[in-house]
Amino acid sequence: MLEKIKQDFRPITWILIPIAVIVNGAGGWLITKLDLPLYLDTVGTIFVAVVTGPLAGAITGLVTNVILGLVSPGYAPYWPVPVLIGLAAGILANLGWFKDWSKVLLAGLIISVVASITSTLIAMRIHGNADLNPAYFLVEEPVDKIAAALIAFGTARFLPKQIFALLPRRENVTSGER
Amino acid sequence: MNDRLSFYRKKNSPIHTLNPFTKLTLTLALIVIGIVGGGYWTASLAVCLAIAPLTIFSKLFGDYLRVAFRLILPTAGFMFVMQSIFIPGGVTELFRIGPFSIEVETVQRSYLIASRIFLMVSAFAFLLLTTHPSELMTDLTRRGLPPQFSYVLISTLQIIPQMQAKAQTIISAQRSRGLDTESSFMKRIGLLVPLVGPLVFGSLVEVEERAIAIEARGFTSTRVKTFLHDIPDTHMDKIIRWALLALIIVALASKIWLS
Incomplete structure (x- = not known):
């Protein structure tokens, strides 16, 4: 187990984590300009989780949250959400859910369930109540996480070969032909 | 965004010349004492009697106030108001707003939580204001991170x-x-x-x-690495760190035995 985790943390993993954090932050900021019901601040987290394992994904989520928390402390208490998103995406990928487009849709849906439950629980603890807005659970979260999962999967599939060859878990996104 | 995130302010003060690890210990000690330490006003007192004088001492009181009013106060204040209104469980009613009654007990509890959050973020703001992040990391790497x-x-x-x-x-x-x-x-x-x-x-x-x-740059090299900048670690630093550690232990012990 420990040996397997060590295998996931090659130099490429440490390079990908900070870049994924930028993609999370810049993506989240870009999307606010379009006024769509999306956040897209987990693309990097899901990408790292899929190609380098759940633990690296969780670290990416945590670092993103700490950085966003420095800009606006309101984010800080929600740190378990991106961590769990990273873990969930990584575990799903290890189970083979990131091998083709149709499965990625389902994986995104599962990730959105994890994310919405966790963030609601935290909101309840902080504010003492939670506005259970059905549009958030049924539309916003699933659409956002499915879009993020698809972008992450697409990126992994169309990665230049010389980078792809360095990834510790490249078998997570290939269905045999590469 | 740029100027708000490079928190570090270079000043010529005794706090700035302390070893980064000492300042990290100080930050953690303040947080542990404020949160674990028994009394109701501990966190509020720690902000007024420790963080405020420390920032004055490091000639950064103005910068600290700016961070406190722009970032910390809005967040902690918002949490305080929300919790006071929505968490039930109080007995003595203070006043009512529409369907919500505000109770003395919930207001007290919310203030306690808000003051602890204020202390936590303030302590980190103090660390970031007085310590250059790469200096802190170089020092921690030298210590085995x-x-x-x-x-x-x-x-x-x-x-x-x-x-x-x-x-x-x-x-x-x-x-x-x-x-x-x-x-x-x-x-x-x-x-x-x-x-x-x-x-x-x-x-x-x-x-x-x-x-x-x-x-x-030899990131994957397994040989022992040397450092470009030497970060001083004086006897004074060691004494302060041990004193802070003792304070943390006292706070933890008082929590275990007195409650």
């Missing part, structure tokens, strides 16, 4: 300003090519491609550049 961790933390801290610059470049470039962010909903969904595409592919180029840079 895996260099990979310091690489991730430092490079993310350094690239935060780049993050917004990157987003800004993409959006300006696409606007100059006629990107219309106020069109219909379906059209705006189509705009995801020209916005997210350059972000992702630009980042991939960066992965390659960094891979080469990191290899050129």
Whole structure:
């Protein structure tokens, strides 16, 4: 187990984590300009989780949250959400859910369930109540996480070969032909 | 964003010359004492009697006040108001707003939580204001923190300003090519491609550049690394750290035995 985790943390993993954090932050900021019901601040987290394992994904989520928390402390208490998103995406990928487009849709849906439950629980603890807005659970979260999962999967599939060859878990996104 | 995130302010004060690890211990000690230490006013007192004088002493009181009013007070204040209104369980009613009754007990509890959060963020703000992040990381690496961790933390801290610059470049470039962010909903969904595409592919180029840079600097080398800058660690630092450790233990012990 420990040996397997060590295998996931090659130099490429440490390079990908900070870049994924930028993609999370810049993506989240870009999307606010379009006024769509999306956040897209987990693309990097899901990408790292899929190609380098759940633990690296969780670290990416945590670092993103700490950085966003420095800009606006309101984010800080929600740190378990991106961590769990990273873990969930990584575990799903290890189970083979990131091998083709149709499965990625389902994986995104599962990730959105994890994310919405966790963030609601935290909101309840902080504010003492939670506005259970059905549009958030049924539309916003699933659409956002499915879009993020698809972008992450697409990126992994169309990665230049010389980078792809360095990834510790490249078998997570290939269905045999590469 | 740029000037708000490079928190560190260079000043000529005794606090600035302390070893970064000492300041980290000080920050953690303040947080532990404020949260674990028994009394109701401990966290509030720690802010007034420890953090405020320390920031004055390091000639950064103005900067600290700015951070406190812009960032910490709004968050802690918002939590205080929300919790006071919505958490039930109080007995003595203070007053009513519409259907919500505000009870003395909930207000007290909310104040306790808000003051602890205020202390926690203040302590970290003090650390970031007086300590250059790369100095702290160099010192921690010298003490045995895996260099990979310091690489991730430092490079993310350094690239935060780049993050917004990157987003800004993409959006300006696409606007100059006629990107219309106020069109219909379906059209705006189509705009995801020209916005997210350059972000992702630009980042991939960066992965390659960094891979080469990191290899050129011997990141994977297993030999013992030397440091370019020597960070002083005086006897005074050691004494302060041991004293702080003793304080933390006293706070923990008082919590266990007195409650």
